[in-house]
Amino acid sequence: MCGIVGYVGSRDCSEVLVSALTKLEYRGYDSAGIAVFENNEIITVKTKGKLKDLEDKLGAVGKPQGHIGIGHTRWATHGEPSDVNSHPHSGARVTIVHNGIIENYLDLKEFLISKGREFLSDTDTEVVAQLLDYMYNGNPVETIDSVMAELKGSFALGIMFKDYPDRVFAVRRESPLIVGVNEGECFIASDVPAILQYTRDYYLLEHDEIATLTREGVTFVDEHLEPIEKELKTADWDMEAAEKGGYPHFMIKEINEQPSAIQMTITPRIKNGLPCLEECGITLDKIKDFKSITIVACGTAMHAGMVGKYVIEDLARVPVTVDIASEFRYRNPIVGKGDLVIIVSQSGETADSLAALRLAKQKGATTLAIVNAKGSSIAREADMLIYTLAGPEIAVASTKAYITQLSVIYLFAFELALAKETISPAECKRLVSALRKMPEAVQYVIDSCEEKCKFIATKLINAESLLYIGRGLDYALSMEGSLKLKEVSYIHSESYAAGELKHGTISLIDEEMPVISVATQTDVIPKTISNIVEVKSRGATIILVCTDACARKLKEGVADYVIEIPHSDELLMPITAVVPLQLLAYYTSINRGNDPDKPRNLAKSVTVE
Ligand code: AGP
Numbered sequence: 001m002c003g004i005v006g007y008v009g010s011r012d013c014s015e016v017l018v019s020a021l022t023k024l025e026y027r028g029y030d031s032a033g034i035a036v037f038e039n040n041e042i043i044t045v046k047t048k049g050k051l052k053d054l055e056d057k058l059g060a061v062g063k064p065q066g067h068i069g070i071g072h073t074r075w076a077t078h079g080e081p082s083d084v085n086s087h088p089h090s091g092a093r094v095t096i097v098h099n100g101i102i103e104n105y106l107d108l109k110e111f112l113i114s115k116g117r118e119f120l121s122d123t124d125t126e127v128v129a130q131l132l133d134y135m136y137n138g139n140p141v142e143t144i145d146s147v148m149a150e151l152k153g154s155f156a157l158g159i160m161f162k163d164y165p166d167r168v169f170a171v172r173r174e175s176p177l178i179v180g181v182n183e184g185e186c187f188i189a190s191d192v193p194a195i196l197q198y199t200r201d202y203y204l205l206e207h208d209e210i211a212t213l214t215r216e217g218v219t220f221v222d223e224h225l226e227p228i229e230k231e232l233k234t235a236d237w238d239m240e241a242a243e244k245g246g247y248p249h250f251m252i253k254e255i256n257e258q259p260s261a262i263q264m265t266i267t268p269r270i271k272n273g274l275p276c277l278e279e280c281g282i283t284l285d286k287i288k289d290f291k292s293i294t295i296v297a298c299g300t301a302m303h304a305g306m307v308g309k310y311v312i313e314d315l316a317r318v319p320v321t322v323d324i325a326s327e328f329r330y331r332n333p334i335v336g337k338g339d340l341v342i343i344v345s346q347s348g349e350t351a352d353s354l355a356a357l358r359l360a361k362q363k364g365a366t367t368l369a370i371v372n373a374k375g376s377s378i379a380r381e382a383d384m385l386i387y388t389l390a391g392p393e394i395a396v397a398s399t400k401a402y403i404t405q406l407s408v409i410y411l412f413a414f415e416l417a418l419a420k421e422t423i424s425p426a427e428c429k430r431l432v433s434a435l436r437k438m439p440e441a442v443q444y445v446i447d448s449c450e451e452k453c454k455f456i457a458t459k460l461i462n463a464e465s466l467l468y469i470g471r472g473l474d475y476a477l478s479m480e481g482s483l484k485l486k487e488v489s490y491i492h493s494e495s496y497a498a499g500e501l502k503h504g505t506i507s508l509i510d511e512e513m514p515v516i517s518v519a520t521q522t523d524v525i526p527k528t529i530s531n532i533v534e535v536k537s538r539g540a541t542i543i544l545v546c547t548d549a550c551a552r553k554l555k556e557g558v559a560d561y562v563i564e565i566p567h568s569d570e571l572l573m574p575i576t577a578v579v580p581l582q583l584l585a586y587y588t589s590i591n592r593g594n595d596p597d598k599p600r601n602l603a604k605s606v607t608v609e
Contacts, residue, residue, distance in 0.1 A: 001603040002087070002099035003027045003073040004177065005194050006158040006168045008213045009185025013037075014063040017071030020187070020194040022051055026250065026394040027190065028603035029073035030081035034058075035088040035095045036069030037165045042095045046072075046086035070158040070168060070188075072097035075603050078105070079122025089126040091133025093162045098125040099190055100155030100175035101608045108150065128157065140164055144171055144210050145225055154351060154607065156205075158188050170211040175607045176349050176376065179203045179211050179218050181232070186213035191605075192235050193392060200235040204375050233375060251395035251488070251589075251596040255582050256446060259439040261400040262575070264389040265407045266435060273429040275415040281384040282368070282412070288419035290340040290366070293320045296328045296356040297344040298606065300398040300483060304370075304405035305344050306476035307574045311410060314571065315417035315431075325352035326609070329359050337364040344409075345369070346393055346401035347605040348376025357381055370408050372401050386412065395597045396604045397488050399582050402480060403442070406575055410435055434569035438576070445565050445579040453580050456543055456561045457587030463514050466493040467535075468581075469501065470518035471528050477518050477574045481581030488589035488596040498531040511539040516584070519546040520565070520573035525553075532558060545580050547573070 003024030007016045017034045032054040033046025043064035047057045051073070072087035078101075079085040087097045102108070105124035108131055113119070117130050131150065136143045140161045154174030161169070170177055170188045180187035180195035180202040187195045188211070192202065205211055208223040209230075220228045247253035269277055277283075293312060295305035302324055309320040323333065325343075329352060335341055341360035345353045348371040357378055360367050369382030372390050379385055388404035414431050417423040423431075460466070466485060468478035478495035486493045496505055498517070509515070515535050519528045525546070536542050536558065544551075544559035547567040554562065563580045565573075589596040 001027050001075050001605050001607050003029065003190045003194070004070070004097050004099050004156055004158050004188060005072070006070040006170065006188035006213065007185070008068045008168050008215055010067050010215070011185065013067050013069040014058060016198070017069055018051060018055060018058070019197065020189060021071050021073050023193040023196070024073055024190055025051065026396060026597060026604050027073065027075070028396060028598060029075050031074045031076070031083070031086035032072065033086045033088055034064070034069055034071040035160060036064035036066040037160065038064045038066040040165045042090070042160055042162055044088050044090065044095060046083060046088065048081050048083050048086060068160070068165065068168060070095070070097045070160055077101055077608060078124045085121045085123050087125060089121060089123060089129040091129045093136055094129050094132040095160045096125065096129045096132065097158045098128060098155055099607065101153045102128060102151055102155060103153035104151070132159065136161070138163070140169055141210050141212060141221060141225065144169060145223065148173070148208055148223070156190065166214055168213045170205060170213065171209070172205050173207050174351070174354070174377070177205045179205055179213065181218055184215055186218050188213065193394070196235060201232055202235065203230045203232060236374070249395065249586075249597045251397050251399065251586050254393055254395055254400045255579070255586065257391070258400045258403045258446070258579070259443040261390040261404050262407050262442060263439040264391070265404040266411060269411050270432055270436070273432055274418070274425065275411045275428070275432060277386060277411065277415055280386040282386070282415065284415065284419040287340070287416055289338065290318060291338055293318055293340045293342060294328070294333065294335055295320060295322045295342045295344060296325050296353065296360070298325050298350050298352055300402045300480060301344040301346060301353070301405060303476065303480040303483065304402055304409060305342070306479060307406055307473060308342070308409040308413065310473050310476055311571055312413045312416060315413050315423055316420045317422050318416065318420065325350065325356040329355045333359070335360055335363050335365040339365045340368060341365045342368045342370060343378055343382060344405050345378050346372045346398055348373040348378040349605050349607050351607050351609050354378055354381070370405055372404070396599055396602050397484055397585065397596060403575060403578065407435065407438070410572065431569065431571070434572055437568065438572060441566060441568055441576050442579060445576045449563055449565070449580045450583055452563055453583035454587045456563070457584055457591055459541070459561070460489070460491065460514060460584070460588045461591045463491050463512070465508070465513055466491060467505070467508070467513060467515045468493060468495040468518070469498040469515060469528070469531060471498050471524040472521050473571070473574055474518040474521055474528065474577070477577055477581070480578060481516060481518065481585070484582055484585035485588060487599050487602060488585050488594060489592055490594065490600070491588065498528050501531055501535070506534065506538070509535050509538040509540050513540050514543060515540040516543045516545065516581070518577055519544060519550050520577050521570055522549070525550050529554070529558065545577055
């Protein structure tokens with residue numbers, strides 16, 4: 001999604017803006033631009049393409065010389081990626097950058113055209129710039145407030161008024177925006193990494209609050225234009241966490257961070273060998289009466305929910321439905337008082353997941369958020385909250401967030417099973433102890449499988465389509481393996497319940513279709529092996545991810561490539577088995593010459609519908 005930055009201080013503003021934008025590249029973008037006050041004039045430079053293209057253009061036309069400005073990376077929604085559609089956009093006296101969507105922009109555009117305004121771009125953003133200019137009454141904050149009353153949608157804006165060359169204004173509704181502060185300088189940004197090189201102190205802008213940034217500091221007013229005091233926050237991770245640290249890509253760095261991410265996430269939530277989620281607002285008493293659970297999320301987070309379904313149902317015997325947030329929110333779901341709705345999200349800002357959370361609350365359900373980004377909207381609005389302590393996840397393809405989401409879901413499942421008395425404290429302690437071994441187990445899998453995955457990935461370079469199959473938890477995991485591969489390699493892939501193949505999909509199998517099978521669940525391994533034999537006999541190349549125990553029993557020639565992982569508690573196998581799937585995706589992406597950190601068309605944080 002689009003990234004916004006802004007600066008007021010005494011540094012070289014163009015440099016600050018471009019540098020801050022590089023820290024938001026992970027969000028995904030197709031064009032970039034900056035606007036800077038130079039001798040009281042607003043100078044805008046923008047281009048289609050990457051930040052490198054913007055830097056080249058700044059080199060060619062001369063970078064604006066000044067200390068106050070705004071910058072933007074655009075992920076196209078309205079209008080194709082082009083120079084003219086890139087941000088910043090301007091009216092005669094106003095220049096803005098924007099993240100999000102203005103839902104009523106066509107009505108507003110029509111109105112402004114009827115007033116004689118002309119538009120250069122196809123964007124909804126230019127409509128806001130023109131509207132600000134049209135409604136400008138000489139007082140920027142009042143004008144922004146009046147314009148906010150006219151806008152529908154979710155958005156964050158960085159704004160400069162030509163008449164006020166010493167300040168930048170910021171406002172948001174739904175879309176995230178923070179205001180960083182330091183001695184003699186202030187920043188705005190869509191996310192904390194953008195400002196970490198300058199300061200760790202920041203404010204979270206709330207809905208419809210307006211911030212005014214000057215060298216003297218920042219002031220805030222609410223939607224009634226009443227001045228407000230806000231709590232200053234401090235980022236608890238530093239630049240290093242948001243840098244590649246010697247790895248060629250964030251994705252492989254984050255895969256390698258998984259052992260410590262799991263450790264960080266589970267350790268504070270275990271006491272005396274049992275789960276302890278009291279600090280997250282969860283006690284045995286509070287959860288023992290839930291009759292049903294719905295897990296709602298998008299993409300990888302939803303796949304973590306799929307694993308959760310198998311684990312919670314198995315241990316706590318509570319029915320679990322997993323729903324895609326964009327479906328849940330529009331289908332009048334059956335949830336209400338006495339039901340628990342769990343929202344899983346790395347960013348905590350995914351528009352559909354946030355809307356699903358609000359709908360669940362409106363219907364009377366109790367909500368639990370499992371979120372990585374501190375202070376995000378989902379984290380703040382849920383009734384109960386468990387943070388995954390994965391640290392910043394920069395690569396678009398989620399890896400360490402997924403594995404920590406699983407870790408939290410396991411802890412919650414253990415706690416719920418205790419509350420429901422479907423497992424004994426002794427059994428719970430055994431499971432917790434097995435979970436505690438996961439950081440070491442994941443490290444072992446990374447160390448022992450990476451070279452093999454790298455090699456097998458060379459065999460996938462020319463594949464046009466792949467199938468991932470598994471049963472039970474292995475099927476839930478296959479979904480994540482398939483998504484990981486397709487998002488970074490651009491090879492089509494599907495995940496399928498292995499037993500369902502015969503009902504149609506097996507007709508796709510031929511020599512050109514590699515099949516990746518996951519087999520870690522002892523009860524169903526013989527069944528999965530039968531399915532593997534069926535697809536193998538139709539010409540498919542088989543890549544099998546299985547436990548060492550399974551590999552020992554495997555007949556010669558059943559699979560073309562076998563990736564063995566150590567056997568642990570069966571329920572916990574997705575934690576280790578996902579690692580080779582992540583590595584296969586990463587190396588296939590590299591082999592095909594892609595940038596796995598910034599897959600085409602994708603954004604890290606999907607803050608629009
Ligand atoms: C997966 O690699 C993607 N990053 C994507 O599917 C992601 O999990 C999804 O967009 C949900 O994001 P969230 O966890 O921030 O809500």
